[in-house]
Amino acid sequence: MFGGQYQVQGTIFPNANCNPIMDAQMIGGALQGFGCDKDVLIDILTQRSSAQRIMIAEAYGSLYSRDLANDLRENLDGHFKEVIVGLVYSPPGYDAHELWHAMKGAGTDENCLIDILATRTTSDIFQLKEAYLMQYGCSLDQDLYSETSGHFRDCLINLAQAVREEGYTDPGLAAQDAMVLWEACQRRTGEHKNLMQMILCNKSYQQLWMVFQEFQNVSGQDIAATIEECYDGYFQQLLLAIVSCVRDKPSYFAYRLYSAIHDFGFHNKTVIRTLIARSEIDLMTIRQKYKERYGKSLYHDIKHYASGHYEKALLAICAGDIQDY
Incomplete structure (x- = not known):
């Protein structure tokens, strides 16, 4: 079975109680005067879907004749600002x-x-x-x-170029593509790197899933291990990322979050970007993969390494309706 076919779930969903005008007014009030009521920003912006946040930003512009993202930038600072401003983008x-x-x-x-x-x-x-x-x-x-x-x-x-043939499969071509990949790993010339790139960047995930199985059959080796052995640098990392996403995209992001938290002294940009970008797609699934793979929950690790309203905002995005300590 194709490895990408599994149940995926996000942590943020449309809020039935969302009233864009009222939310915009509450945000406007939170930004007034000395300081800023950060709890109000967290409570609203982390509990609305992206489409709802866009409507709130539009309502804010109509009410105050100002841009919400700019006002947030002016009133906030640090990593907390990056989270909150990030949430108001599409x-x-x-x-x-x-x-x-x-x-x-x-x-x-x-x-x-x-x-x-x-x-x-x-x-x-x-x-x-x-x-x-x-x-x-x-x-x-x-x-x-x-x-x-x-x-x-x-x-x-x-x-x-966005030319990946999504959903398209040709079982008869899988063995041929696998042989091209195997030869590319053996010869490592510029031409062979181009051929490898074209297959990994252009074929559908379903097709690549079959190609990787055929690669194992013809070479006796795993495609990821072979790429790791044959190439280096960011080219290698990019190819490995594609392979990982074909096999299990939430596991790829679980790995990236774990590395960002533990290998780089909490690499804030990676953590923020991943949580925001995946919140309505598969963040709950990423959390499950994270705990299965690393033993501790993502929720636990964020609480351990982040603090203050920054921590609260990250946890609110991450939590959905389940707080996994």
Whole structure:
């Protein structure tokens, strides 16, 4: 059975009690005067779906003739600001925001580029590219070209073309593709890297699931272990991310969260981005995979490493209706 066919569940759902105008008024009140009532912001923005938050932002603009995201930026600070401002973007707008900031300024956050472009659907990528152009007035493809290099760049640009054949399968072609991948791992030339990239970036997850099984049959090796042995750097990491997502996307994000929390001294940007981006898709499933794989709950680890209203906001996004200590 294709590895992607499992029940997935988010933690944030549309709130039946949402009243955009009333919510906008409460947020406006929370931002008035000295300080800011952060609890009100958390209680509203983490308990509404993205579509509802967009309606709240529109109502806020109508009521106050100001932009909600800008007002939040002006009144908040630190990682708490990143969480709350992130919540008022549309999902494509938030992905575009993260990609832009990953490439602008000093250095490039390659892991952010991988986390987004290797995991989004064809439809997601079309939408985030439109949002990127609208928000920043430039092409995502052009920025990827100028800010990355080599086969890593080629692979990212291929993913950004959004040409993955979602749902399409050809069992007869799976063994042939597996042989191409095996030869690419053996020869490692530029041409063979391109062939590997084209298969991993363009074939559907269902097709790749079959290809990986055929790869095991023809080589006697696991595709992920072979990629790890044959390639290195961000090109290797990107290929491994695609393989991992084909097999079990929530487990990929569980791994990324665990690494961000434990391997990098709580890498806030990765934690924030993952929780917000997956909250309405599969965050509850990610939490389940996290606990199965690492023994402690994601909820426990956030409580251990974060604090204050930042911790409260992350936990509210993460919790859904289940607080798993």
